[in-house]
């Protein structure tokens with residue numbers, strides 16, 4: 523496989539450090555809110571990386587952290603008047619649900635920052651001892667000037683960064699240099715804190731990843747990945763910390779996915795132009811969202827619009843329809859002679875597999891991989907349309923199609939592909955229950971008709987009324 527390495531800015535042959543094994547660390551979510559489609563993109567993309575490496579016969583260890591202490595979490599907890607654990611437990615659970623709906627597998631390990639405090643403190647102590655960090659009035663900082671390679675990953679010019687912030691006052695109570703960043707933040711009134719040699723406080727965001735990579739996977743890993751917005755400062759800082767503390771490279775390959783844009787601007791919480799996965803799942807299945815993300819190259823920006831998602835839904839439907847039709851034909855047949863697979867079909871399947879693998883081997887080109895999936899779908903559709911469909915060919919073709927889809931994490935079964943009822947329908951269902959309880963039969967009937975007219979059917983079950991697609 524060839525991978526575009528952000529560190530060298532070129533495609534390189536991927537050679538794992540230990541033959542046959544791959545260690546991957548992917549920066550995970552800060553669990554203070556629901557994830558949006560921009561947050562979902564790295565989850566889906568690097569889940570495919572993991573599946574593709576596994577399908578190529580490699581033993582992959584995939585680690586993804588959870589940031590469960592951070593300014594945004596503290597702010598939200600204050601707003602709601604609850605402990606930070608209440609916020610993180612709620613959004614960590616929601617994150618798992620959303621990731622599962624998108625067909626993203628659980629990582630092999632999912633370390634949490636607050637459970638890694640001893641590892642974090644040990645690394646900060648080593649950085650101080652090595653002259654790479656210093657204690658200031660409000661915490662411990664990393665001295666970027668102590669690391670000559672700072673800026674290599676991002677191409678960021680430290681001198682320019684310093685010039686740009688030349689007008690800013692840096693108080694002696696705090697960091698010495700504007701480019702320095704916090705490793706440990708001392709506790710302020712009302713904030714959570716953990717004991718440390720420098721006083722009660724909490725870790726900075728960057729040190730958390732450096733400490734967890736070391737604890738989970740060792741000094742040097744094969745692939746470190748995340749969104750493009752993490753290149754600077756987060757990944758630059760991770761390198762500065764880990765290399766200074768361990769005297770070994772942090773990662774051999776750095777992979778970064780592009781943004782999801784809305785009207786040319788990056789989808790983000792701060793711009794307010796975001797669509798949560800949750801909201802989108804009310805209209806589209808997780809598989810449609812996944813298909814949408816995979817239909818572009820992971821390093822290119824993708825534009826988001828409802829029209830483009832509808833086009834993705836249409837594209838995905840072409841695949842699921844083919845799977846359904848072929849399954850139906852095969853279910854009608856008594857027994858299928860596997861040996862009667864035609865040489866043409868054999869060639870077709872070999873070519874489809876090869877093209878698919880070549881595409882993913884070329885820096886995870888999922889768009890080209892999907893093109894070979896569609897080649898196969900077209901061939902299966904024409905075989906299925908013959909007066910005497912070649913059942914052995916169709917059976918082998920369907921098997922190949924499902925194997926290729928599995929590498930992309932796409933599940934063409936009806937359950938995976940059905941989107942849940944939208945909020946309006948659920949609200950009408952609740953109102954109908956209330957009307958029935960109040961014996962207002964006319965209103966209950968009116969609501970039932972409205973739900974039916976919207977394409978949903980109600981089933982009264984022992985667990986209460988449920989709605990299904992009509």
Ligand SMILES: [Zn+2]
Nearest residue numbers: 549550731756
């Ligand atoms: Zn990270």
